[in-house]
Amino acid sequence: MARTAARLLRLIAALPAVSAPLAAAPPTTLPEIVVTADPRPAEAPGLVADVFTADTLDRSPALAVDDTLRQSAAFSLFRRSGSTTANPTAQGVFLRGLGPSGASRSLVLLDGVPLNDPFGGWVAWTKVPRLTLARAEITRGGGSTLWGSAALGGTVQLHTAPPARPAVAELTGGTDDTAIARAALSQSLTTRDTFTIEATAATTDGDILVRDPGPVDRPYDSRSHAIHATHRHQFPDTTALTVGLRHFHEDRGNGTPLQRNASRETALAATLAGRPGGDSPVESWTLSAYAQDQTFSAFFSAVDPTLTTETPANHQYAVPATAGGVAFTLALGPDEARTLAGLDARTVTGETREAFFWNGAAFTRDRRAGGDQTFAGAFVRHERALTDTLSAHAGLRADHWWLTDGFRRERDTTTNVITRDDRQPDRDGSELSPSAGLAWQAAEKLRLRAAAWQAFRVPTLNELHRPFRVGPVTTEANPDLAPEHVTGFETGLDLGDARAGLRLTVFENRMRDAVANVTLAPNSRRRENLGEVRVRGLEAGAHWQATPTLRFETDYLLADTLVTDPGTVAPATLRGNRLAQVPRHTVTAGLAWNAPADVLVDLRARWTSAQYEDDENQLRLAPATTFDLRLSRRWGADGRWSTALSVENLLNAETETSRTAAGVVSIAPGRAARLTVGYAW
Secondary structure (H helix, E strand, O other), X not given: OHHHHHHHHHHHHHOOOOHHHHXXXXXXXXXXXXXXXXXXXXXXXXXXXXXXXXXXXHHOOOOOHHHHHOOOOOEEEOOOOOOOOOOHHHOOEEEOOOOOOOOOOOEEXXXXXXXXXXXXXXXXXXXXXXXXXXXXXXXXXXXXXXXXXXXXXXXXXXXXXOOOOOEEEEEEEEOOOEEEEEEEXXXXXXXXXXXXXXXXXXXXXXOOOEOOOOOOOOOOEXXXXXXXXXXXXXOOOOEEEEEXXXXXXXXXXXXXXXXXXXXXXXXXXXXXXXXXXXXXXXEEEXXXXXXXXXXXXXXXXXXXXXXXXXXXXXXXXXXXXXXXXXXXEEEEOOOOEEEEEEEEEEEEEEEEEEXXXXXXXXXXXXXXXXXXXXXXXXXXXXXXXXXXXEEEEEEEEEEEEEEEEEEEEEEEOOOOEEEEEEEOOXXXXXXXXXXXXXXXXXXXXXEEEEEEEEEEEOOOHHHHHOOXXXXXXXXXXXXXXXXXXXXXXXXXXXEEOOOEEEEEEEEEEEEEOOEEEEEXXXXXXXXXXXXXXXXXXXXXXXXXXXXXXXXXXXXXXXXXXXXXXXXXXXXXXXXXXXXXXXXXXXXXXXXXXXXXXXXXXXXXXXXXXXXXXXXXXXXXXXXXXXXXXXXXXXEOHHHOEEEEEEEEOOOOOOOEEEEOOOOOEEEOOOOEEEXXXXXXX
């Protein structure tokens, strides 16, 4: 713990110019902001959303936001390990078992701006602010009608807001030499201007994440810092301008002497929003734009089955990527007959730059591969109360996409001879994404609902152009991949009220041209489009407010995923196989208790059934159960001080996260404990 204390002192100094004004910040009254984020909602008649309030997020035992969102049984990352230890390229998000891969099949947004990596589609969850994170919403159905390509499996919307007090600071120390410093400041510069900034610096040295480690294995480690700044200006009328700046940097060690990766991102976003008022049919409007510039680097190696020697396999020394977007959205009419319409466009440019083909002394090949993607779309969705008890929604989105300037160039660095120079023909296409839903309030405490949709996803630049290697297995890119398409429906009921309730949903998604890493020979895979994948399932959620201070809740997901048609390229033996990395059953449960002495207790559990590591269903990962606990209390004048003890994986259970054909099993971290002390001005 002495090392942790020293790190905390260094991290306090690393918080850029935030700590100085904290103590001097006087209480202020913040001006009213008309609209703070994109108005496209998470829920519509016939659909449901999981909502995480600021209180739920704050009380979570989890260190990372993605682990908090796992309280929803529908939410998972590509692998069982969370973002605190997983390689960023394995942090793709999927919902309801809809075919995971390193690239997300769900869109993640922070205040309306995509967080998905422009090149690869994964999400770096450690860059999400915590002190100013006010709300999270998970929509479990396809979201392409509102959001387009990246929302094929649904959306995760994260919303920030100024902290409840003008200034907040937290220090966290824990096992594995974990040290985290956070601070947030919100100031009214004038009666119409509000400035909010949050800064975070974190460091940790973790476990060795191999069941039977060998001489080559090392504990993972991580160093990161992030700054989120927002300026809001309220004009004299009912219009507001919000400008946000985000910077993030992270460096990780991935469990061996050679394997490391680093991520850096700078993003700028601006939103102009207003409410015309008067007799205008426009209820509200927003005009937003954003730009992202980021790069990623990683060193990959091959470790022998005895875990004794490590050989360089690939050095992805730079993955520069830029993305930009603009959107205009209108909300028309009253709540009982509301229309949402808009236009948006997004462009992405990125490439991988990497060295490969190790000859025993040096890499002898250099590869550059990438291209451009452009998307443009228009959407409209109408929600209407048909009767006092029956409401409906219908929506349609039209998109056009372009894939341009795709290339892959490889060079022999010893002779400077070009060994491969592929130029991909430009491609484009059009998509229609309809959706519809009904909700019937059949009784005071009974709602019946149904919804259907179609959605699509264009493969990422990473899937199209970059081959990769994990251990001895090489996976080839495929520039000819077609977009994925999903047709889905759900029907269900909501029974009860805020005190006690039950939610049941049955659903089915049929995904055509699903992108999968298909085994073609031992240690050789290629990204291919499967003919069809069917995901059929059942969801059940329940909550019970047993007393004013004690609440129970549970969530269950049955995801029956099958390859119903391998297509013309993948082996016919894949027919009837389950999708890799998707458990058939997932159960979560939670207990929230306002205990005596003003102690808040939050206990969480998650169980997943067995799942497969590979498309051939040969490498089985065992079922896993974890418990997490958080005890917290506010004290002092006006509750300005806070303390919290968090323990993840309370019972130190083993969770298998990957398995190789040679029998090497990777595992998630063991028990980790942290103490957090906070103060608010």
